[in-house]
Amino acid sequence: MATGNVVQCNACGGIYRTHQLDGTEYYHACPPQRVIGTKPAPTPTDPNATAPIFEAVANRRDENVKVTDDQGTVAIKAEGLGVTPVTDPAILAAFTAA
Numbered sequence: 317m318a319t320g321n322v323v324q325c326n327a328c329g330g331i332y333r334t335h336q337l338d339g340t341e342y343y344h345a346c347p348p349q350r351v352i353g354t355k356p357a358p359t360p361t362d363p364n365a366t367a368p369i370f371e372a373v374a375n376r377r378d379e380n381v382k383v384t385d386d387q388g389t390v391a392i393k394a395e396g397l398g399v400t401p402v403t404d405p406a407i408l409a410a411f412t413a414a
Contacts, residue, residue: 322411326397328373333411346376346396 321334328346335341349370357367377396384391402408 322402322408323399324402325377325399327375327377331402331407331411343379343381343392345378345380345393346373348373348376 322331323334324331325344325346328350330344330346332342332344350373351368352371353369354366355369357365359365375397376394377398378393380393381390382393383389402411
């Protein structure tokens with residue numbers, strides 16, 4: 317089973333496998349915002365409702381490729397803050413389940 321490396325994006329916090337179970341490469345791109353918590357947002361029908369609190373993602377990573385010269389050399393669009401390999405067995409187990 318091809319699982320690739322499981323990494324965490326240092327910019328947005330996303331965790332992903334560099335190759336999917338079928339071997340297809342995955343190119344991560346950070347979203348413009350991420351949820352960092354919730355705040356009370358009561359409604360007439362749900363006094364305990366909450367709403368997300370958003371934060372802009374700075375130094376976003378975009379692993380999609382771009383051509384950088386006339387010879388067709390490609391590179392990722394934006395390195396951002398890079399990635400860190402995931403080593404937590406519980407997280408890795410979730411990514412190896414089919």
